[in-house]
Amino acid sequence: xxxxxxxxxxxxxLSLFDGRELRLALSLDEGGRHRLVVPEAATxxxxxxxxxxxxxxxxxxxxxxxxxxxxxxENFSLALRYDSEPGDSRDWERDLETALQLCGLPAERLxxxxxxxxxxxDRMERWAVGFARCLLRPPELLVIDRAFAGLxxxxxxxxxxxxxxxxxxxxxxxxxxxxxxxxxLPTLPDCRTLVDLTELAETPCHC
Amino acid sequence: MNxxxxxxxxxxxxxxxxxxxxxxxxxxxxxxxxxRHQVFNAGVSALPVIGVMAILTGVTAVTQLTALVGADSxxxxxxxxxxxxxxxxxxxxxxxxxxxxxxxxxxxLAVMNLHDEFxxxxxxxxxxxxxxxxxxxxGLIIALPAVTACFQVFAIGSGWLATAVLEGxxxxxxxxxxxxxxxxxxxxxxxxKSALMGAAVGIIACHHGSSGKGSTQAISGAAIQAVGTxxxxxxxVDVLFAVLVYALR
Numbered sequence: 001x002x003x004x005x006x007x008x009x010x011x012x013x014l015s016l017f018d019g020r021e022l023r024l025a026l027s028l029d030e031g032g033r034h035r036l037v038v039p040e041a042a043t044x045x046x047x048x049x050x051x052x053x054x055x056x057x058x059x060x061x062x063x064x065x066x067x068x069x070x071x072x073x074e075n076f077s078l079a080l081r082y083d084s085e086p087g088d089s090r091d092w093e094r095d096l097e098t099a100l101q102l103c104g105l106p107a108e109r110l111x112x113x114x115x116x117x118x119x120x121x122d123r124m125e126r127w128a129v130g131f132a133r134c135l136l137r138p139p140e141l142l143v144i145d146r147a148f149a150g151l152x153x154x155x156x157x158x159x160x161x162x163x164x165x166x167x168x169x170x171x172x173x174x175x176x177x178x179x180x181x182x183x184x185l186p187t188l189p190d191c192r193t194l195v196d197l198t199e200l201a202e203t204p205c206h207c
Numbered sequence: 208m209n210x211x212x213x214x215x216x217x218x219x220x221x222x223x224x225x226x227x228x229x230x231x232x233x234x235x236x237x238x239x240x241x242x243r244h245q246v247f248n249a250g251v252s253a254l255p256v257i258g259v260m261a262i263l264t265g266v267t268a269v270t271q272l273t274a275l276v277g278a279d280s281x282x283x284x285x286x287x288x289x290x291x292x293x294x295x296x297x298x299x300x301x302x303x304x305x306x307x308x309x310x311x312x313x314x315x316l317a318v319m320n321l322h323d324e325f326x327x328x329x330x331x332x333x334x335x336x337x338x339x340x341x342x343x344x345x346g347l348i349i350a351l352p353a354v355t356a357c358f359q360v361f362a363i364g365s366g367w368l369a370t371a372v373l374e375g376x377x378x379x380x381x382x383x384x385x386x387x388x389x390x391x392x393x394x395x396x397x398x399x400k401s402a403l404m405g406a407a408v409g410i411i412a413c414h415h416g417s418s419g420k421g422s423t424q425a426i427s428g429a430a431i432q433a434v435g436t437x438x439x440x441x442x443x444v445d446v447l448f449a450v451l452v453y454a455l456r
Contacts, residue, residue, distance in 0.1 A: 052330065065327045069319075079331035082237055082338075133331075 003043065005050035007057075014054060014141060016047065024195045026174055028056070028140050031167060034193040035177045037185070041146070043197065044178050048145050051176075058139025062146045064130030066118040072096075072129050073114035079133060099132035102165045104158070124155055128162060135166060142166060142175045148186055149179075156186040215436075218418070222410050225336065226344045232337045233345060241338065245346025249308040250354050256303055261358040264295060265365035273373050284385040287366050292359050292389070293397045294449070300355040301404040301441040304347065305434060309412040312343050313433035316416025317426040325417070340417065344409035351405030352398040359397070393452070400448045407440040 002019035009015075009028070016024040016036075026034055038044045052059050059065070066075045076099075077092040093114060100110055105128055118126055127147065134142055144163070148156050166175060179185055181198045233242055268291050272283045316339060319325060328335040367385065371378045412433040419425035 059330050061327070061330075065330055067319075067324050067327060068322060069315075078237070079333060082235070082331075082333050 003046060005046045007050045007054050009054050009056070014051075014057075016050065018197075023197065024176075024193070026141065026176065026193065028174065029172050030192075031170070031172045031174055032192040033163075033167070033175050033177065033188050033190055035179060035188055035191050035195070037179050037181050037194070037196045037198060039181050039198040041180065044146055044180065047178055048143060051141075051143050054141075056140030057143060058134060058137075058141070059143045059145055060127075060130050060134055060147070062127070062149060063123070064118070064126035064128070066126055066129060068118055070117075071114065072116055072118065072121070075118065076114075076129060076133055080137060095136055096132065099135045100128065102135055102169075103128040103132050103162050123151075124158070127159065131162060131166075135169060138166065138170045138173055140173060142173065144175060144177050146178060146180055148177075149182075151186075153184075153186065160186065160188065215414075218414055219407075219410050222340070222344075222414050223406070226341060226406075226410065229337055229341055230345065232334075233341055238338065238342055241342035242346055242349075245342045246350045246353075248311075249304055249347050250350030253303055253307055253350075253354055254357060256307075257300060257354055257358050258361050260299060260303065261296070261361035262365040264299065265291065265362035266369045268295075268362070269366045269369035270373065273370070281384060281388065283370060284381070285388050287363065288385065288389050288393070291362055291366065293393050293452075294445075296358040296362060297351075297355045297397050297401040297404060298441065298445050300358045300401060301351060301408065302438070304351055304354065304405070305408055305437040305441060308347065309408050309433045309437045310430040312409070312412040313416035313429040314426050316413060317419050317429040320417060320419060321421045321423065321426065323421065336417075340413045343413055344406065347405035347409035348402050349405070351408070352401040355398060355401040359394075396448065396452065400444060404441050404444050407444055408437045411436045411440055 002021075004019045005016065005023075007014060007016045012028045014024075014026045014028060015022055024034075024036055036047065038047060048059055051057050066072070067078070070078065073093055073096060076096045080092055080095070096114060097110055100113065101107075105113065105125070109125075113121075113125070113129075118129075121129070147159055151159065163175065166173070177188060181196075232238055265287075268287060269283065272286055276282050276286070319339070325335040325339075328338060363385065367378055367381045370376065370381045374381075415429040415432040415436070419429045
């Protein structure tokens with residue numbers, strides 16, 4: 001494995017290359033879950049950097065990708081409001097509440113979540129807020145970067161259940177999980193593609 | 208060109224060019240909000256300190272001048288205008304802003320760099336340089352002349368009062384003499400000088416905050432560099448304007 005990753009999109013297919021070797025090919029119109037297992041964090045970072053250079057690829061970091069100096073509501077609305085017009089009266093707080101409900105957060109938590117700083121949230125809540133943003137602004141390909149690292153099995157199962165909401169709302173947009181090679185890697189139901197860079201082999205999914 | 212951009216001065220010039228070429232992005236509602244926030248932090252919240260400094264400086268300047276040159280009000284007023292209004296007001300205002308805002312901007316950006324928040328912004332589809340740097344640079348360009356104007360008003364006002372008390376002249380007469388001797392072009396030049404100082408301080412703070420390595424040591428390093436280099440830049444601008452005024456006279 002050379003470590004020189006680059007990705008291209010051609011005819012609605014994303015191809016990830018390691019040097020000249022094709023490691024992963026995805027259709028952007030067929031939806032579904034896909035998984036790429038990497039041997040170490042450095043490789044994961046390289047792969048993510050290569051993928052996010054492609055237009056339409058969105059990355060959800062393991063910590064939710066939130067800005068520490070803003071509240072949850074401000075974090076949520078930043079990306080949505082950046083391109084908005086001055087007279088846009090869209091109710092971003094209501095959109096946040098709707099999306100967070102889809103993420104399975106309890107109702108009593110929703111009332112206070114918007115006013116909190118990300119550092120005061122637990123890891124799953126931070127991830128849920130980042131994921132809620134993706135629900136309202138779904139990218140062509142959602143890359144979920146090392147979401148399962150350090151999670152208990154119950155938390156991993158809950159995360160997979162929450163992620164299912166993306167497929168329900170966007171059945172034709174794929175999700176690519178990038179995970180570190182681990183003996184505790186949770187099973188991904190309905191995973192269409194598994195690429196294991198630790199073995200440098202592409203196999204039909206048995207996960 | 209690589210040699211130029213590889214130096215610190217080259218980096219400042221590149222950032223200045225970036226800010227000038229991207230200034231129209233400030234029309235976005237979110238960036239305008241950030242700009243207002245920066246102007247408030249750098250300018251409005253500095254007014255109490257500026258006010259006290261200005262009043263004390265005005266009184267000190269007048270008492271010292273009166274002790275030095277006697278009760279010649281015209282000379283005192285002329286020196287007040289050139290020394291205090293044109294020279295000291297922009298300089299002292301800039302020093303206050305460097306001490307308060309420059310370190311804050313640099314360390315804030317360095318912390319964001321440490322937590323990889325520039326990447327986070329990029330992933331959100333928000334240009335990090337536009338969102339973080341433009342409001343801070345233009346915030347100081349707007350705030351510093353405003354702060355300077357406040358300094359001038361407070362300093363000159365306290366100077367007039369001191370003159371009236373020391374020389375026993377009516378306040379209106381003192382004010383009238385000052386305004387007769389004041390040069391409106393130099394007054395505008397003092398505000399322009401402040402704006403350039405604000406630009407320099409903002410560019411330097413933003414550069415050091417955003418370009419350091421992502422480490423905790425880099426945070427303090429960025430703040431120290433921003434303040435130190437900002438102070439030098441303020442004096443460089445001051446000297447350049449002094450030479451320019453001398454040459455044009």
